[in-house]
Amino acid sequence: MTTPFEELAGLDRLIHEPARLSLLTALVSCKSADYLFLQRLTGLTGGNLSSHLSKLEEGGLIQIEKRFVDKRPNTQVQITNQGRIAIERHWIQLENLRKDSQMWKP
Amino acid sequence: MQNLKEIRFVATNFSNLQGLRAVPLGLCLVLVCLWANGLQYPVRDFIVPVVGMVGSLILLFAIDRYYLHAFGRVQRTPESRRLEWLTSVVGGILALGAFWLDASVKLPVSLLGLVFAAGLLADYIRITWLVKGRFLLYYPLGAILMAGVSVLPLLGGSNWWQACGLKNQMVGIAIAIGIFTIIAGIWGHIFLVRTLPSRMENK
Numbered sequence: 136m137t138t139p140f141e142e143l144a145g146l147d148r149l150i151h152e153p154a155r156l157s158l159l160t161a162l163v164s165c166k167s168a169d170y171l172f173l174q175r176l177t178g179l180t181g182g183n184l185s186s187h188l189s190k191l192e193e194g195g196l197i198q199i200e201k202r203f204v205d206k207r208p209n210t211q212v213q214i215t216n217q218g219r220i221a222i223e224r225h226w227i228q229l230e231n232l233r234k235d236s237q238m239w240k241p
Numbered sequence: 242m243q244n245l246k247e248i249r250f251v252a253t254n255f256s257n258l259q260g261l262r263a264v265p266l267g268l269c270l271v272l273v274c275l276w277a278n279g280l281q282y283p284v285r286d287f288i289v290p291v292v293g294m295v296g297s298l299i300l301l302f303a304i305d306r307y308y309l310h311a312f313g314r315v316q317r318t319p320e321s322r323r324l325e326w327l328t329s330v331v332g333g334i335l336a337l338g339a340f341w342l343d344a345s346v347k348l349p350v351s352l353l354g355l356v357f358a359a360g361l362l363a364d365y366i367r368i369t370w371l372v373k374g375r376f377l378l379y380y381p382l383g384a385i386l387m388a389g390v391s392v393l394p395l396l397g398g399s400n401w402w403q404a405c406g407l408k409n410q411m412v413g414i415a416i417a418i419g420i421f422t423i424i425a426g427i428w429g430h431i432f433l434v435r436t437l438p439s440r441m442e443n444k
Binding site: 178 | 438
């Protein structure tokens with residue numbers, strides 16, 4: 136039996152960071168999305184978005200594909216199977232924490 | 242944007258929220274209906290529907306480019322595509338059947354309007370099916386209004402189209418569909434702009 140604090144500490148920090156959680160939530164809802172859409176969705180600056188995407192890519196949660204569309208550079212981002220499983224498990228953890236928190240006593 | 246439910250909704254229904262794409266089609270429908278309403282037989286001049294269709298296609302292309310450059314690109318999941326394909330095919334067949342019945346049988350209701358209302362409800366269920374939440378309430382609202390207009394003759398409002406200066410119920414219903422399409426398109430676009438603001442975080 137884990138304590139509430141152990142459960143909180145057990146959350147994956149790579150996913151739980153608000154910007155990365157928003158990015159993964161968006162990416163799990165579609166097949167792929169481009170850089171511009173993700174930037175508008177999160178409101179992050181270009182540098183910050185790149186940094187978060189790189190961390191997610193290093194963690195194997197997303198795939199980044201750089202290509203040209205109509206002679207313009209276009210960055211397409213797609214969630215991996217590992218990322219899909221991780222974000223779904225994260226939501227279950229959050230939901231369980233929410234339920235458990237109602238039984239916590241001061 | 243902070244709300245995770247809203248993020249899921251926008252990412253799932255990004256193409257449906259590009260409402261301005263529907264505006265040229267709505268405008269074209271209203272224009273062609275008004276042209277048809279004032280027709281004198283035999284018809285020799287088809288300039289209005291041709292200009293309307295070409296103009297709406299050019300506008301549609303321009304709006305498509307605008308969304309691509311201002312909001313980016315999202316590819317939908319196969320599940321979402323399948324649902325849209327299914328509702329479009331079933332809706333299209335039902336609309337054709339309703340149009341044929343409205344044109345060939347004198348009914349106290351507009352079947353075309355009722356099918357459009359049912360289509361709006363089905364589309365609303367489709368777009369909120371994968372993401373639960375109360376978004377785009379103009380869909381059910383439009384369905385209720387359209388169903389109301391469609392059964393007006395049955396409720397005592399016979400020949401309401403004549404009061405609007407229109408020849409028959411079908412023209413009236415088609416214009417109502419066109420006007421709704423324009424309003425819904427602008428509404429959807431406002432929702433998209435509000436949920437995907439162009440402002441960035443402070444550096």
